[in-house]
Amino acid sequence: MDIGATFLTTRWMARLPIAIFRAGFGFIFGGRLLLLEHRGRTSGESRFVVIEAADREAPDRVVVASGFGTRAQWYRNLEAEPRCGVSIGWRRRVPARAELLGTEESRRLLERYGERRPATWAVLERSIQDATGEAHPEIPMVRLHLE
Template identity: 55%
Template sequence: MTGIAAKALRTRWFVRAPIPLFRAGLGFLFGGRLLLLQHTGRTSGEPRYVALEKVDRPAKNRIIIASGFGEKSQWYRNLQADPRCRVWIGFTRHRPATARTLSPAESTDVLERYRRAHPKAYAELSGVIEDATQRRIDDIPYVELTLDR
């Protein structure tokens, strides 16, 4: 199963499939597990979209996501250039937010909470990340999105 999931993560049409659903206001179908992130292209200045899985939601206005493909992910690089973004999650649509890369210590804490709360999901996600990216789940960057009020 891990190999199939890793291949799916590298398949453009598959990872982009949720985007139209979010933009149509149907993000609630994903039960708050997935979110849509709108970020600004660092070269083009154009809005870009990516669907990502939420790792943690420590507060109503804070969401933690992981850059499974590391620092090379376009969305991650775009947020480094301009941390202003917009988020769709659950019934929340087009909400302004600010991104911040977590420190290694903060990332370790987030990952440990996830590991304790969801041991089976953690084991599967670990395998998928490693198969897809050849990186350990502990070595990828984590980003906190703070939703504006």
């Protein structure tokens, strides 16, 4: 398993950036990463995950990818309740609404990401494959509409 897959599948490593965002230092990621606050679909409690901003379509629209597919807890929570909060760059806890994108649009956006960041995509794709055990994992995309 490569270092990226280890990071993705080791809980404390994956959660470390959450503490950085919650302490008010999310700006150090330069808008490349965001903190997504969402509601647990059964508990109703606030949940947090840090995800890469795959695309900044506009100041109020950010696209993220679910590397663990539709089984990722944050993805399933947004499916149940699309209202969420986003911290990105200097903006903190901005109310947002999640739009789960279809297979074709997700594939198109992921291809565009790969064209813009080929080296990053090559490493990320390999890490996702190692972490999921799937040769061609489905990677759904989510558009976050910030208010």
